[in-house]
Amino acid sequence: xxxxxxxxxxxxxxxxxxxxxxxxxxxxxxxxxxxxxxxxxxxxxxxxxxxxxxxxxxxxxxxxxxxxxxxxxxxxxxxxxxxxxxxxxxxxxxxxxx
Numbered sequence: 433x434x435x436x437x438x439x440x441x442x443x444x445x446x447x448x449x450x451x452x453x454x455x456x457x458x459x460x461x462x463x464x465x466x467x468x469x470x471x472x473x474x475x476x477x478x479x480x481x482x483x484x485x486x487x488x489x490x491x492x493x494x495x496x497x498x499x500x501x502x503x504x505x506x507x508x509x510x511x512x513x514x515x516x517x518x519x520x521x522x523x524x525x526x527x528x529x530x
Contacts (some may be wrong), residue, residue, distance in 0.1 A: 437462040438476060441506055446513050455480040458510050460502060463494050473502040475523070477509065477516045490516035492523060
């Protein structure tokens, strides 16, 4: 039976130009398919408004069996404050370049 687990990795608050503050949360997603060797990893990003209302959320499909590889991708996303709207496009570029 497939079961998703969401592991919080980091939460950041930053500004986007002269606009309002961005509150972003990054998660490692784990699709448990029965045993550790079959676990697939992906990413979830959430964006909140200043009053902590969920504004956007995006999940990737499972990316890799390598947790380390997906955590490396997450660090790049966090460093660049990638929002849910840009998540899939940025990941496509990162994975294509790897």
